[in-house]
Amino acid sequence: xxxxxxxxxxxxxxxxxxxxxxxxxxxxxxxxxxxxxxxxxxxxxxxxxxxxxxxxxxxxxxxxxxxxxxxxxxxxxxxxxxxxxxxxxxxxxxxxxxxxxxxxxxxxxxxxxxxxxxxxxxxxxxxxxxxxxxxxxxxxxxxxxxxxxxxxxxxxxxxxxxxxxxxxxxxxxxxxxxxxxxxxxxxxxxxxxxxxxxxxxxxxxxxxxxxxxxxxxxxxxxxxxxxxxxxxxxxxxxxxxxxxxxxxxxxxxxxxxxxxxxxxxxxxxxxxxxxxxxxxxxxxxxxxxxxxxxxxxxxxxx
Amino acid sequence: xxxxxxxxxxxxxxxxxxxxxxxxxxxxxxxxxxxxxxxxxxxxxxxxxxxxxxxxxxxxxxxxxxxxxxxxxxxxxxxxxxxxxxxxxxxxxxxxxxxxxxxxxxxxxxxxxxxxxxxxxxxxxxxxxxxxxxxxxxxxxxxxxxxxxxxxxxxxxxxxxxxxxxxxxxxxxxxxxxxxxxxxxxxxxxxxxxxxxxxxxxxxxxxxxxxxxxxxxxxxxxxxxxxxxxx
Numbered sequence: 305x306x307x308x309x310x311x312x313x314x315x316x317x318x319x320x321x322x323x324x325x326x327x328x329x330x331x332x333x334x335x336x337x338x339x340x341x342x343x344x345x346x347x348x349x350x351x352x353x354x355x356x357x358x359x360x361x362x363x364x365x366x367x368x369x370x371x372x373x374x375x376x377x378x379x380x381x382x383x384x385x386x387x388x389x390x391x392x393x394x395x396x397x398x399x400x401x402x403x404x405x406x407x408x409x410x411x412x413x414x415x416x417x418x419x420x421x422x423x424x425x426x427x428x429x430x431x432x433x434x435x436x437x438x439x440x441x442x443x444x445x446x447x448x449x450x451x452x453x454x455x456x457x458x459x460x461x462x463x464x465x466x467x468x469x470x471x472x473x474x475x476x477x478x479x480x481x482x483x484x485x486x487x488x489x490x491x492x493x494x495x496x497x498x499x500x501x502x503x504x505x506x507x508x509x510x511x512x513x514x515x516x517x518x519x520x521x522x523x524x525x526x527x528x529x530x531x532x533x534x535x536x537x538x539x540x541x542x543x544x545x546x547x548x549x550x551x552x553x554x555x556x557x558x559x560x561x562x563x564x565x566x567x568x569x570x571x572x573x574x575x576x577x578x579x580x581x582x583x584x585x586x587x588x589x590x591x592x593x594x595x596x597x598x599x600x601x602x603x604x605x606x
Numbered sequence: 607x608x609x610x611x612x613x614x615x616x617x618x619x620x621x622x623x624x625x626x627x628x629x630x631x632x633x634x635x636x637x638x639x640x641x642x643x644x645x646x647x648x649x650x651x652x653x654x655x656x657x658x659x660x661x662x663x664x665x666x667x668x669x670x671x672x673x674x675x676x677x678x679x680x681x682x683x684x685x686x687x688x689x690x691x692x693x694x695x696x697x698x699x700x701x702x703x704x705x706x707x708x709x710x711x712x713x714x715x716x717x718x719x720x721x722x723x724x725x726x727x728x729x730x731x732x733x734x735x736x737x738x739x740x741x742x743x744x745x746x747x748x749x750x751x752x753x754x755x756x757x758x759x760x761x762x763x764x765x766x767x768x769x770x771x772x773x774x775x776x777x778x779x780x781x782x783x784x785x786x787x788x789x790x791x792x793x794x795x796x797x798x799x800x801x802x803x804x805x806x807x808x809x810x811x812x813x814x815x816x817x818x819x820x821x822x823x824x825x826x827x828x829x830x831x832x833x834x835x836x837x
Contacts, residue, residue, distance in 0.1 A: 311716050322704050515700040518660065519761065520690035521717040523683065605682070606662060 308525060316532020326505050327537055333501045334541035334591050335548075337494035341587045342549045344487045345580055349572045351483060354564055355476040360434070362469050364441055366448060367428040367458045370398075374429065380453050381431055387447065389440040394432045401427035428458055441469060495591060502534060502595040506603070513603040523604050527597065534596035538588030545584045549573060607800060608636040608659060608769065613668035615654050615824075628654040630824040631668070636802065638768070641795045643811050644804045645835055646821035652804035653697075655821070656771045659802070660694060661685055673768075690718055693762030693799075697774035699754040701746040701761070707753075708733070708742040711761045718765050728764060736760040736790060752783030759790055769800045776807050784810060811835040 320327055368377055374397060384393050396404070402425045409415040419426075435444055445462040448454070506513075509530075516526045553573040560569050573580065615629040629651045636642050644652050657663040658670050661677045670677050672688065680688050701710050708729060715725045733739045736756040746754055755775055762770050772791060776784035788810050795801045805811065811818060811834065818833025819826060828836070 307719065307721065308716075319704055511700070512702050512704075515702060516713075516717075517686065518662065518689060518694055518700070519714050519717065520686045520692075520765075521713075522686045525717055 312528030315529035503599040534592030538592030542584040542588035693767040695772040
């Protein structure tokens, strides 16, 4: 048993080394598949980060009547915080709202003039609420309207923002769904191409395989070295893939940063290096060995 | 040892062609040890007969026994065990192109589970016997036709099988190399192995003066103890 295993492994390695030209081709196609998987892996993390960032910007604001004292609002804030779906509640006083507004529009003379014309501080104290999931905004909204402090509320801007909130969530959801679908389709195509290349390589050895059968080799003794060859190609492909992924992340990092603001693919690569390498090596070896296994079956029938 | 019992093999016709009758109701017996030549023109059914013995093909009718074992009842996944009892020499050598002469011959021993020590002990002897000691580390494409055929014989012989099936082993060789190969097969037979030689080489058969089974168009027309090539 052990001696056969040793011979299968050595046989696989020797065939790999002697057919290096053909195997470089196999490594190349497996590399394409592994790179695709790596790209989708990084893309999914980056898209997830981006979606989380967009979602974090979505909130609803509750404006209170002018005469409600800050202490009451604080109490309401504490009460809202108790709701499990609520992630964050922040209080903005009348004065803060005014200074925020001035800060934002200080370079716009028309707005500043209009503000001066109003004279008084026209802003209302408010609570800004963020929840865990988009679908929960509706619940929070009804909770606020049915609450005991509904009388103190001047307005809730949920309805004004509702279309925007829903749009953001439908877009991010469809990015997620289409990401998964595209990943599956591209993964399948890449696997099929890798499989076909290996199939053609094994087809060249069909005569050899039948000779092996005729001189009394068991199926595993024949199949083994081919699986080992496929797996070795997979290992080489994943090593090259790691290097290529690193170089690509390094080269494209600044451009992606420019587009997305603060999403660094280099950071994602380094942060999930072990997981990514594990995925790459499993994809590479799996694709190489599984393709060989399936491709060789028909030649073992003699 | 080998019993061919009313065997027929018919290949179905394709695209409206007539089916081809390769063998028709063949019966004979080979005892141990024996040197049997199967002769006939090309297309007489010699190769088909050897393929049936090796279970490479199934008979359309009849049965083939190897030591009371019906070879076509053996499960495909178990066939390799049966084939280890037979050594086969093919007309086109069928050496593994990516292995050296030494590795090609050692492969059969590896298949049988022989230890590295046994391989190191037996290989040089067999290479000497077939005269390929100095070609051990050459690949098949670097050998001449005669050398390839001798390597194939060494491979068929190395695991001391009960029978060697040799299908036109001299088919691609010049007369000098042909006689070398036949001399080698006779030597192996004298050491106690049954040889089944399929050939259409008249010279070879007439020098052998041993049992000859003659096939013509798939039929067994003659089976003589000290036969000659007569067609």
